[in-house]
Amino acid sequence: MGTTDEQERLLHGPRRDLDRARRDPATWNDLVFRAEHTGEGRVTDRNGAARFGVLWALQYDRRPEDLPLLRFLLQEQATFYREAVPMGLAPDLTLAGFLVAEHRQVEDVWLHWTAKNISFDTALGYHLYHLLTGGIAATVEVVRASSHPERDRLLKDITPSRHTDTAVEEWLEEQRRIFPADPAEESLKTWAYHAARLGEREASRLFMTEWAAGGPRTDDTLNTLQFHLAHLGYLTEAVAVQKEAVAICQSPPESSLKASKLLQLVKLERQAGNFAGALQSLEAAGQALSAVPDWPWMGMWIAVVKEYFLLVPVAPDKNTSRRLLAEADEQLRGVPQKWLNGVIDPAITAAEHLNDTDKRSRYQSLQAAGRHQQDQQRSPGPAATS
Template identity: 30%
Template sequence: MTVSGHAIGLLRAQPVPAELAARSFGFDLDRAGRGEAVRLASGASLDPLAGDGAGGAYFVCGGGPVLYASAAGAAGLIGADPDEALEMLIGLPAWRDLLQLAPGAGERQLLAAVAESEKELRARVPDLDAGRSELRDALGFAERSPVELVARLHTALLRTEPGHVLLDTATGRAHGLLDPHPRTPLRETVLAPGRADLARLRDDASALPAVAEDGARRAAVLRAAQFDRRDTDLPLLRRLLAYEAAAPRAGEELRLAAVLVGLHGCAADVPLLREIGASKPAARRGTPAIPEAPAPLAAWARAADEALFGDDPARQPELTWIRLARRQGRTEHARVALLRMLDGAGTSADVLRILSAELEALGDHFQAARAQSGYAALLDKPRERALAARKLTELQRLTGDLPAAWRTLQQVAGMLDADESGRQWRRLGLGRLITAEHFELALAAARAKLTRIARESLSAGAELQSGMGKSAHRSLGMLSQEAKWAVARLIK
């Protein structure tokens, strides 16, 4: 794609200003590239714009803001569009030396930092000011103060996450941020609507249905109430608990609602809490049975609160906020937080397993497969390793990497045969699961016209199916037949 923009068009049409921009201001249109090596985590378009002599590259994201990627593996937005980015580069040619400058720096400190940053450059480019004026005139830029340009730069940098995170295409690892400035924690972003709804409900109880019937809003309100506790909230908490108990899937917020109600130690709440605890075990998971009397009830709630919740949002696991962000539709917030965790996960099998599941829930099968691959590699027991590899095959298939999926799936049977249970797994539910994956992969390969993989996966699946009991064999009949027809059509 050809990137458009008033100044970029003028630069492309005028060789002399273009050469000046490259030589003195680190913006070389002829160095545009690296587009195949990186991509945006959000999936938005990423178009090469220019490069610099230090190995860095400029890209336009989704037809709008400009992102700079350094050779050291950091990236960040530097302008709202190509023209703004180029205007900043001309006014602050040593802008990389200003990245440590705090957004709230005073004008005197800022101007001194800009002057200091340009000392070395002026030694190499004595006519820097003349070149700056010439380039501004050629591109139609007005002269702007360094104070304004630094403010624009900071605004752009702080917009990098969550929508403009750069990934290495091959490994999936995210680039670091260009600057060290603090961002708004995810917990504050996802709690903000809950706090607003909680304040509204405290003033107007009639607004409850509109809020509580939305699971994500209800969860955010309960989280807000967790960190802003008031004795007068008990009637509201009771109603939120009733909504949560009636939800099809009981989760963490049901347990939270039960604890918040229980903390009030009211006798009238004991029957309801015990009924919910009996019918919805999630309401008391990880805690003893709910007591029958108010005083022990309050003690039960305090113990559960101390063990599981508390009133400090900063002490909650990051996954709490990631899951709430996903429920609120903040997909990129959740994705970026998970990727940062994945890149720093190290060798924790449990963390990798959870991250894989969370990324799959977001629909990011590539990153889920990356986490699942790391998880599978850390397992020692053949059966556990085989189950993890089977799941990895599925994720690789959904990603579209069918050769990798077939390589992984071919190892699963051998892992299970090495288990102490021998070959009995083939006749059990596990055998059905693995056989089904063979047929799913054969179908996907046939659609992709990968004849060898389609035929080999179908053949291996048919062999596994033949050793099954009649019930399991029949349950796979339609899937196996569909795979056979797809492969047959492919061969013809």
């Protein structure tokens, strides 16, 4: 099946759900944020894919009468971000905001303000002009007449003279290019991301692979392709792409950039269950860093040490595990405490795997010392005396 046929197939469900939502508002309950707690401590949204599907279908079929539905979707998406997305901002929120803003209703100013003030990242990335598409003067008047507790703070943001209706109109035009009304104008990369949000792994892989094949195999293209394939769970393909990225790297063999790419390959090989490939790449990463002064790249050296520890439990035999643990232990000695976060837990696991009580005790002591240091840094100093 080609990408065009796959696009049509992918949009069939969202279009059906949009038609259902338009006919019966009672079905909107199926689009409400529903929290589900995972075993890893994360919060997911049971209705997230369905809600995004309706939102995506609305992008390609915009009608004036859909404003109540759009407001509802933006509110639910904001709730999802507030409850489950501690950092970051993606098009699932900015698309909802744009589609509401395009209706240019001044009374939506507080809905946009809520979306903008969810987190540090939304405060930066959710553009203030979402709030001003009803006209700057009219928006200022509505906010001034409001008794909202955020009234003064919002007025401070929207009254500077640098904001003009012309600038807001230019921003709207830019958003229309980012979120086109015609599906044919979307890039295959966008199709890949949206397919992933709908849980369509194979379609997402197809779109991203086709997107990457449409241009030169640059470092940025390969990085995007590798990351997306790995995120989808296609680890063998991600490994192949990362090997290509390592091969085309223009930096000298002994460089931090080459080491960084090799370390990413180590992680992918380990996740794919290829121990031999992971170890080979890890040794190459260490060699690449061997000629680089330690102090600027301490974080990268620690990443190498961490990967040695992570390989200990998956080594094919005990002798190999012991050799890896000895290598990691040697590299760990003398490292400043501040660099050890994220390394000690894998170190303890590696020592326990080999029943090495001496190393486990030493790593646990390092862990306790690190926690004590953090507690001291967080606690207030002694109160001043008169």
